[in-house]
Amino acid sequence: MSLTxxxxxxxxxxxxxxxxxxxxxxxxxxxxxxxLSDYVSEVIVARLITFLNMWVFPRSLGYVTGSSAxxxxxxxxxxxxxxxxxxxxxxxxxxxxxxxxxxxxxxxVRSVSDNIKPLVAKLEKFLELGSQxxxxxxxxxxxVTVYRPNCEPLVLTNDDTLAIPELLPGWELAIAEIWPPVxxxx
Numbered sequence: 111m112s113l114t115x116x117x118x119x120x121x122x123x124x125x126x127x128x129x130x131x132x133x134x135x136x137x138x139x140x141x142x143x144x145x146l147s148d149y150v151s152e153v154i155v156a157r158l159i160t161f162l163n164m165w166v167f168p169r170s171l172g173y174v175t176g177s178s179a180x181x182x183x184x185x186x187x188x189x190x191x192x193x194x195x196x197x198x199x200x201x202x203x204x205x206x207x208x209x210x211x212x213x214x215x216x217x218x219v220r221s222v223s224d225n226i227k228p229l230v231a232k233l234e235k236f237l238e239l240g241s242q243x244x245x246x247x248x249x250x251x252x253x254v255t256v257y258r259p260n261c262e263p264l265v266l267t268n269d270d271t272l273a274i275p276e277l278l279p280g281w282e283l284a285i286a287e288i289w290p291p292v293x294x295x296x
Contacts, residue, residue: 112139133145133177133178133190137187137189138187139186147219147221148221148222148223150222150249150290151192151219151220151221151222151249153290154219154247154249154288154289154290155176155177155192155193155219157287157288157290158192158193158217158219158247158288159174159175159176159193161283161287162174162193162195162278162281165278165280165281166195166278170198171197171198171278172195172196172197172198172199172200172201173195173196173198173201173204174193174194174195175193175194175196176192176193177190177191177192177193178190179194179209180208180209181194181208181209181210181211181212181213182208182209182210183212183239184212184239184240185235185239187235188208189232189235189236191213191216191217191218191232191233191236192217192218192219193215193216193217193219194213194215194216194217195213195214195215195277195278196209196211196213196214197214197277200214212236212239212240212241213236213241214240214241214242214243214277215241215242215243215244215245215274215277216232216233216236216237216241216243216244216245217244217245217246217247218232218233218244218245218246218247219247219249220246220247220248220249220250222250226246226248229246230246230257233245233246233257234257237257237258237259238259242258242259242276242277243256243257243258243274243276243277244256244257244258245257245272247288249289252267252268252289253265253266253267254266254267254270254272254285254288256272266285267285268285268286269285269286270284270285271283271284271285272284272285272288
């Protein structure tokens with residue numbers, strides 16, 4: 111039995127009514143239920159959203175969202191990258207529903223329980239459907255891998271800088287800034 115986005119919406123309503131907070135996606139007719147993220151990966155997501163919004167918002171470049179923003183994709187799936195960017199020229203106003211668009215930027219942050227292969231496959235699917243850049247952040251190995259259509263993946267480490275000139279001209283982020291800080295004792 112192949113499920114639809116409407117089936118997923120019903121399940122989400124039931125989960126909400128039961129006070130359960132799960133992220134869900136529809137992949138090839140199957141509903142995928144994901145639990146909460148580990149703390150480090152969620153801090154990284156929050157930092158990335160902040161760094162991107164600090165560039166995007168004052169320039170009115172578009173929308174930066176987190177994993178709860180669902181995208182109805184041309185292949186019939188409903189997916190939500192951990193972080194995404196949609197330029198203003200592609201989406202003038204945010205919808206009060208799942209966005210029926212492919213984000214230009216899709217970022218996945220590896221959680222402690224994640225395997226790399228499904229994350230890479232998810233990013234590759236976004237690229238196949240029209241994303242310009244996919245990024246895999248791996249806190250376990252302290253690497254950031256940048257995927258672009260028809261290009262070899264680019265692996266960045268703490269000595270490198272992330273730039274996405276095709277989407278965010280002038281924006282740069284030192285890879286070392288992505289990881290959660292370690293605070294001095296207070």
